[in-house]
Amino acid sequence: MVDQSLQLEQPGQPALLAAKRSGAWARVAKTWAPVLPFAGWMLLFLGIPAAAIAVAAFEKDNGGFTMANINSATSGVYLDGFENSLKMAAVTAVVPAIAGGFLAYAIHTSKRPTLRRLTITASGVFSQFGGIPLAFLFIATIGAPTALLSGWLHNVGVSAPNLYTFTGVALVYMYFQVPLMVLVILPAFEGLRTAWHEAAEGLGARSAQYWRYVGIPVLLPSLLGATLLLFGSALSAYATADALTAGTLALTPIQIGTFLNGNVIAGQEHVGYALALGLVVIIVVVMSLYVLLQRRASRWLR
Secondary structure (H helix, E strand, O other): OOOHHHOOOOOOHHHHHHHHHHHHHHHHHHHHHHHHHHHHHHHHHHHHHHHHHHHHHOEOOOOOEOOHHHHHHOOHHHHHHHHHHHHHHHHHHHHHHHHHHHHHHHHHHOOOHHHHHHHHHHHHHHHOOOHHHHHHHHHHHHOOOOOOOHHHHHHOOOOOOOOOOHHHHHHHHHHHHHHHHHHHHHHHHHOOOHHHHHHHHHOOOOHHHHHHHHHHHHHHHHHHHHHHHHHHHHHHOOHHHHHHHOOOOOOHHHHHHHHHOOOOOOOOOOHHHHHHHHHHHHHHHHHHHHHHHHHHHHHHHO
């Protein structure tokens, strides 16, 4: 009996196997090649800096490992900064999410194409307007007794809001958060199929029942995901709040900016890295939840 393991390979079989392997590698390269530039960009501008921050957050001023930076960043005024930043992000995410959701629905149901295009374009412009120019806009409008609208508000018996407090900064954040919500949630409204509403009406459902059992459950992952995106946007905002409050309001991004400007107490040179690491961790958690919700929402938007 001839041993099967000693049988000679058929002519051309090694070449066929090599061709199959080459084809498999070619398919893998074709699939992942377009992603490589983006992956390199992410590694260069996000991965490496985040890793450097994580290392420096646990480093002593003269080298070596320490937890003192983390302990300092999670106590005292720095803990107040995290609390205020989270409150600011929550308020300026939930309120604009509600207002922007209704505005996006009004745009979606509008029968005037020109007004619809104008509103979407304006939302794109306003959502990108921030920083020092936005702070100056509000200060020149209602931020001083001699501002543009302060006198008019005083004449009608309304007090102008104080822009240099927590509430004032939150009000300014609404300026770009509401348009951002419109841009993010509008595609979800576009994904609602007319046939669903018509089928619900054909079965005798009222409009409220359609939204309760069909519309809102379908939109809920997108709404929550958009709210998380607004949360991350407000949490990382820096220039607007810094220009308005000049550092008097304890917010973590402003505190990190203080370290970057060189206003460092001796022995706390690496506390700023610990603060930045805390923000990175929060943003990573928020964006991970956002990706999960977007995957769920994409099932209905295909």
